[in-house]
Amino acid sequence: MNIPESEIASKREAAILYAKRGWKVFPVHAVNINGKCSCGKHNCKQVGKHPRTQHGCKDATSELDIVLKWWSETHAGANIGLLCDGDFWALDVDPRHEGDVTLNQLEKKHGALPKTVTNRTGGGGSHYLFKKPGDIEVVNRSNTSGELSGLDSRSSGGYIIVPPSKHRSGSEYQWDVGRCPDEMEIAAAPNWLIERFSKRKQKSKVSQHSVGHEKLTDDQVADMLDCIDPSIANDEWIKVGMALHSGGYDFSVWHHWSSRGENYEGEDECISRWNSFGSGAVTMGTLIYMAKEAGYSGLIQTPKFTFEDCISKTTKLTAESQPEDINGVLKMASEANLNAVENRQLLSKIKNSANIPLGDLRKGLVEIKKKASGPAEDLAYVVAEKTLKRFYAGGNHLVRGIDKGFWKYNGKHWERQTDEQVQNRVLEIIKTHVDPDDASFAGTLRAALSLIISKQAADDDVLKLAEEPPSVINCQNGELWIDLNGNVELRPHRFTSYLTYVLDVAYDPTAKSPRFDQALIDIFSNSSDPTDMARHFQEFMGYAIQPKRDIAAFFMLRGKGRNGKTKLMETLERLINKRAIYSDRLASIEKNKFAIGALAGKLLLVDDDVDTGTKLPDGFLKKVSERKLMTGELKFKDSFEFICTALPVLLANNYPYAADLSWGMRRRAHIIPFERVFTEEDADDSLFPFIWQNELPGILNRAIEGLNRLRQRGNFSQPTTCKAAHDIWLAQANPLSSFINEECQVSTTGYTLLKNFYFQFKFWAEGAGIRNIASRNTIKSNLENLGYEVRRRGDGNAVFGLVVDGG
Numbered sequence: 001m002n003i004p005e006s007e008i009a010s011k012r013e014a015a016i017l018y019a020k021r022g023w024k025v026f027p028v029h030a031v032n033i034n035g036k037c038s039c040g041k042h043n044c045k046q047v048g049k050h051p052r053t054q055h056g057c058k059d060a061t062s063e064l065d066i067v068l069k070w071w072s073e074t075h076a077g078a079n080i081g082l083l084c085d086g087d088f089w090a091l092d093v094d095p096r097h098e099g100d101v102t103l104n105q106l107e108k109k110h111g112a113l114p115k116t117v118t119n120r121t122g123g124g125g126s127h128y129l130f131k132k133p134g135d136i137e138v139v140n141r142s143n144t145s146g147e148l149s150g151l152d153s154r155s156s157g158g159y160i161i162v163p164p165s166k167h168r169s170g171s172e173y174q175w176d177v178g179r180c181p182d183e184m185e186i187a188a189a190p191n192w193l194i195e196r197f198s199k200r201k202q203k204s205k206v207s208q209h210s211v212g213h214e215k216l217t218d219d220q221v222a223d224m225l226d227c228i229d230p231s232i233a234n235d236e237w238i239k240v241g242m243a244l245h246s247g248g249y250d251f252s253v254w255h256h257w258s259s260r261g262e263n264y265e266g267e268d269e270c271i272s273r274w275n276s277f278g279s280g281a282v283t284m285g286t287l288i289y290m291a292k293e294a295g296y297s298g299l300i301q302t303p304k305f306t307f308e309d310c311i312s313k314t315t316k317l318t319a320e321s322q323p324e325d326i327n328g329v330l331k332m333a334s335e336a337n338l339n340a341v342e343n344r345q346l347l348s349k350i351k352n353s354a355n356i357p358l359g360d361l362r363k364g365l366v367e368i369k370k371k372a373s374g375p376a377e378d379l380a381y382v383v384a385e386k387t388l389k390r391f392y393a394g395g396n397h398l399v400r401g402i403d404k405g406f407w408k409y410n411g412k413h414w415e416r417q418t419d420e421q422v423q424n425r426v427l428e429i430i431k432t433h434v435d436p437d438d439a440s441f442a443g444t445l446r447a448a449l450s451l452i453i454s455k456q457a458a459d460d461d462v463l464k465l466a467e468e469p470p471s472v473i474n475c476q477n478g479e480l481w482i483d484l485n486g487n488v489e490l491r492p493h494r495f496t497s498y499l500t501y502v503l504d505v506a507y508d509p510t511a512k513s514p515r516f517d518q519a520l521i522d523i524f525s526n527s528s529d530p531t532d533m534a535r536h537f538q539e540f541m542g543y544a545i546q547p548k549r550d551i552a553a554f555f556m557l558r559g560k561g562r563n564g565k566t567k568l569m570e571t572l573e574r575l576i577n578k579r580a581i582y583s584d585r586l587a588s589i590e591k592n593k594f595a596i597g598a599l600a601g602k603l604l605l606v607d608d609d610v611d612t613g614t615k616l617p618d619g620f621l622k623k624v625s626e627r628k629l630m631t632g633e634l635k636f637k638d639s640f641e642f643i644c645t646a647l648p649v650l651l652a653n654n655y656p657y658a659a660d661l662s663w664g665m666r667r668r669a670h671i672i673p674f675e676r677v678f679t680e681e682d683a684d685d686s687l688f689p690f691i692w693q694n695e696l697p698g699i700l701n702r703a704i705e706g707l708n709r710l711r712q713r714g715n716f717s718q719p720t721t722c723k724a725a726h727d728i729w730l731a732q733a734n735p736l737s738s739f740i741n742e743e744c745q746v747s748t749t750g751y752t753l754l755k756n757f758y759f760q761f762k763f764w765a766e767g768a769g770i771r772n773i774a775s776r777n778t779i780k781s782n783l784e785n786l787g788y789e790v791r792r793r794g795d796g797n798a799v800f801g802l803v804v805d806g807g
Contacts, residue, residue, distance in 0.1 A: 003077035012071035024060035027078035040477035040506035046266035047168040056259025079165035092152040099150025116187035118176040122167020130189035153197040157252015224291035230261030242282035380447035465642040486708030500601035501580035513698030523564035527721040542707025552626035554648035559674025590620040597632025605646035618660035754797040
């Protein structure tokens with residue numbers, strides 16, 4: 001996001017203060033310095049107002065560690081959404097629909113509003129916070145015309161934007177003078193205002209809704225909504241809302257679900273639709289049908305008995321009670337589906353009343369449950385199904401890949417999940433079915449996880465780990481699909497794309513990066529053509545940020561001291577996302593099968609510790625620098641094959657050695673030299689922090705432009721400076737070339753026996769402090785790769801055309 005550092009800090013401090021008050025907050029898209037929404041959509045109708053997290057305002061929390069992480073790391077600079085689910089509601093005065101005029105007229109008629117906590121929006125409106133009345137339910141309502149035109153209410157399931165968030169106008173939201181939450185209490189609203197935004201609570205209302213002869217619990221409805229894609233067509237989206245409305249659900253249920261969809265147009269649109277729904281046109285039966293079509297297969301009957309029923313029955317037990325009476329209470333408990341705490345309380349009461357050991361009561365309850373539910377395998381199946389429905393969209397968002405590991409779709413891309421992480425989700429479900437103290441608990445847990453492994457095992461390589469990946473740049477606001485000519489098309493995130501990475505930036509085709517553009521020219525100013533070097537670096541970035549590796553290549557960024565090399569590499573890493581990057585010494589990875597397995601699905605392989613005397617692992621480097629099948633392994637898993645999409649990038653102060661001088665190795669090597677050294681006077685330490693904060697979307701566009709040129713050309717076009725650096729590397733990086741230049745004479749008729757040549761070469765190399773000296777056979781191959789003839793004579797193999805000085 002293009003957000004100044006000072007704004008990021010003030011928002012972070014404010015969010016933490018709100019959380020400390022117990023207010024639930026969540027990140028909302030911000031307004032960039034160019035006035036656009038950070039979501040990246042050109043036609044965004046809710047600039048700086050719609051949620052950034054996957055579940056929208058449902059993710060709101062007052063937990064300090066989560067809030068701190070949001071505004072410090074994952075959503076730094078985001079606007080602040082305040083959930084109105086506590087003990088207050090908000091009156092939103094919108095001047096666009098003459099809300100200020102409407103309020104003035106109402107106050108003339110009924111009297112002025114009491115002084116209360118008040119937030120002035122950046123668009124000239126106001127949010128008045130009022131206490132929620134005890135027996136009256138304030139509803140969410142938007143009014144664009146009529147008696148209440150411009151006056152909206154935000155209550156349970158609704159939210160407002162709070163200071164110091166920035167409005168699309170460029171102005172900040174601010175607490176009214178003397179009316180911030182630290183200066184006064186939230187007042188009660190006058191009756192005349194409450195009457196216009198409320199409905200009486202139904203005393204007999206329970207959170208269960210009849211459909212035919214069945215009753216749906218809130219959890220069941222939540223499971224059904226998890227199976228239905230919130231990005232469905234508009235008429236289907238409306239049907240879901242109408243069904244929930246007719247079933248008696250609160251607006252927040254529909255709003256929470258809707259806010260996760262790609263077509264979400266903001267809370268106002270949802271409220272407007274919700275208030276337009278009548279009753280009976282679409283029922284909960286429609287929702288059940290839609291959920292079943294999406295894979296839902298639940299609908300378990302509501303328990304016949306409650307915890308209170310069981311306790312009431314227990315009070316009649318005595319030490320003289322018959323076994324059938326005690327078993328009757330245990331059977332009630334089994335049919336009531338009590339949780340672990342309720343089970344413990346009930347069994348303790350039975351123990352005290354009937355004087356029976358707690359252990360015997362637990363065994364009795366387990367036996368009754370087993371008879372009622374059937375074998376443990378059946379219970380494990382139910383737990384597995386519920387886990388997939390609740391946490392993994394009915395199983396659509398969880399895959400057991402060819403690497404024998406879990407991958408979870410997080411709404412934007414697929415990421416690895418350990419068995420323990422999935423088991424933790426199973427644990428949340430199983431606790432509602434089995435008492436943790438029961439002997440069958442651990443067995444059911446293992447069986448449920450085993451069933452999930454079997455059910456989610458992919459028939460083929462859906463994640464395309466061992467296949468050619470699609471040419472896609474996955475951004476925060478969608479997937480950029482690239483055609484053969486390098487043109488891009490932004491599509492919504494879809495789990496069926498099976499992308500294993502996401503960049504840390506949203507796509508905005510209008511974004512610019514003027515300071516980064518100039519920085520490239522400045523960094524390469526000592527080259528023969530700085531503009532051409534900048535062009536080449538943009539193409540390198542474009543190739544790096546997408547997974548299609550159809551050009552065999554590795555890149556070496558070489559230069560000493562303060563030359564901009566590290567800053568440019570950090571810019572690329574910030575663009576990509578650290579989860580899509582693997583950093584380690586190449587030589588260490590080559591010998592570690594687990595490290596090789598971890599490369600699957602990565603975009604970059606970075607070795608930033610290439611030092612003087614380092615010998616490149618030639619064979620490994622050649623393998624990872626093009627699309628070849630590799631064999632890797634994850635800890636405690638079987639080995640698997642994959643195509644490495646991690647582009648090798650080496651950062652070096654000096655050129656490393658390379659034993660392999662073959663054409664295959666030479667054509668892969670792309671050297672980008674950094675020849676300018678910045679002085680203390682030249683250096684601007686604030687430049688790149690500014691660029692990272694404000695220009696990443698523009699840098700993404702430069703990378704896309706570079707990729708477009710690369711695709712149309714078919715290969716990299718190396719600048720003159722890079723070609724010269726490549727020649728220098730060949731001369732310096734392989735000691736054989738240096739030895740020939742320093743110790744040999746070219747002769748059209750002369751020759752040197754290979755054994756003598758190797759003896760002199762080895763003596764020279766040891767004196768130069770060179771480590772890992774190549775074998776005689778390798779030297780023979782490298783001489784041939786350099787164009788020298790090596791053939792047998794009567795006294796052994798000889799190198800023709802070279803005579804060693806003094807040899």
